Amino acid sequence: MRPLRHPSPDEITLHGILHALADPTRLAIVAALKEQERCVPPDGGDGINCVETMERVKQSLPKSTCSQHFLILREAGLIRSERRGVELFSRLRCRELNERFPGLLQSILSAHAASAPVEAAPVKE
Amino acid sequence: MRPLRHPSPDEITLHGILHALADPTRLAIVAALKEQERCVPPDGGDGINCVETMERVKQSLPKSTCSQHFLILREAGLIRSERRGVELFSRLRCRELNERFPGLLQSILSAHAASAPVEAAPVKE
DNA sequence: TCTGTTGTTCCTTTTTCCTGAACTTAGGCC
């Protein structure tokens, strides 16, 4: 099991971020982590593990696919992950991202929220 | 030669935009069109053709590849293209994009400008 | 009409992505 690699702020590239967020699943994961951060300030508590995250995202994907998605998000510098026991807890690197590319993550997540409204407000029948 | 298809504002998706801009060449094209718009207000004049755009981007790619890039940008709703004679003139759909996803394009282009400074200001030796 | 330029379409090669299967790691239970 190789160690978790996290890029330093100046190693984070715009291309890496856009590529990571261009995938709907990964964007949903990031949105879920952001929501967690909003609910459990400061700094989103201790993060969420992969299973819990995928449940919130309401997608059931093979474990290998999830692992890849989290790897890409981590290497893009979007999330910081930490192994605790057998689990992997991740959270957004909001502060660093906002210093590196001010407003970028916020505007993408706003656009995401606008185009994919929360399912907590479903259409009544 | 099939007609040029442009999505209406509400057909424009965040995923389409992020996917289109996740490619370095396409991001550079969009940045070049934005720069054109800045130099020739309002609305960037009549647009730039593909050859001229690729020259500003300082990339020499096969024509087929360029054609594909412009197609993807167009179908994502980022640019509006128009055939005039044998040429294809394109320009950014700034206004519509900003109404659809406020601040999104601006923050991406700002991040791009920050991470890839213009080569007009090279490091002195 | 002929020629050169611009861009498109098609098709093949290359690259990237997805996923099932086997594996690693850690915790719980007897």
Place this chain on the structure above:
DNA sequence: GGCCTAAGTTCAGGAAAAAGGAACAACAGA
């Protein structure tokens, strides 16, 4: 300890997407 289970990881195969060459279409100008 031995065994089992759950959470992720790694790897290899096939599927999907992107890149690029070649032939083509459309127009302008001589």
